[in-house]
Amino acid sequence: MEDLVFKTVHCNLCKHQFKTPRVKRKKQKAITTDPDFCVHYESENPIYYYVAVCPQCGYSFTEAFKRPKKGIEEKVPSLDDDYLRQRDADIAEKSYWRAIECAMVQEERSAVLAGLYHHLAWVYRLKGDKEKEKEALQKAYQYYYTTYQETYAGDTGRIMYLLGEISRRLGNYKEAVFYLAKVANDRTIADPGLTRQAREIWQRAREEYKEETAQEEESPQE
Ligand SMILES: [Zn+2]
Structure with missing residues (x-):
């Protein structure tokens, strides 16, 4: 727990202010990086904390998300766990699925969905679940491909x-x-x-x- 810092964020949907855990920069100890940029840590893993989950309305998002449209409240998955504490791979996995659901509901850009599925694949890799990692990578590929087609410049x-x-x-x-x-x-x-x-x-x-x-x-x- 001493490796974590609690960052104040605002829920973009219900405006609730809460503190979401992140890994302190100084405490992040990377061991290796895979060719697809998945970093392995000997410390608490920052990948587990990218998704913020609002404890009031359940909306789950990352810093890459655009502002949600009004009226999506009912489509947000209801709260199923406490995400404001230390996270293991299982909680991280659930947080990414929630973020994917919210991203779909608000028709988020392909690049955001690609990133979410790619991170989810990394969580499965860290858990040693090869089958699910492959499924998530396939999804990431599809969304990266759409992103590639949409990116004419840059x-x-x-x-x-x-x-x-x-x-x-x-x-x-x-x-x-x-x-x-x-x-x-x-x-x-x-x-x-x-x-x-x-x-x-x-x-x-x-x-x-x-x-x-x-x-x-x-x-x-x-
Ligand atoms: Zn909220």
Whole structure:
């Protein structure tokens, strides 16, 4: 509990003011980062605390949410737990599902939904639930793809990179190679770290694809 700080937030829906837990910046100890930017911590995990859940009306949101329209109150999932305390993976999982529900109700942007499903996938990864992680990644992919199609200008490099890396994680290697090659060869991307990483993951995807096809050749279908 001493790793947490309580941040005052306003519920955008009912205007109630409450204190939601966050992990103190100084107490965040990262161990590794996965290629899709999932950070593993040896400390209390900040990913578990991104969603604020209003203790009065149940509205669940992140800082990326737009202002909700009036009249969605009845569609907000009713309160099912205490979210203003230390969270474990199970409570974090529930908080993301609530935020996804609220985001759907208020027709939130694809980028927001992509982020929510991607974070949910990370929660499942940390729990070791591979099946559910895959389902959440598939959803994240769909929403990143819509975001990519909607983003005519601006930074599509990171979205393309994520489309590639998530495809690789889902075993869709041809797609992974397609997107990662695009990022690796795109000279307009300003972030050299991203193109470098894309090149590495591109290589990894090609190797994994080769391994997979080799295995298929070794064990032909009956
Ligand atoms: Zn509220």
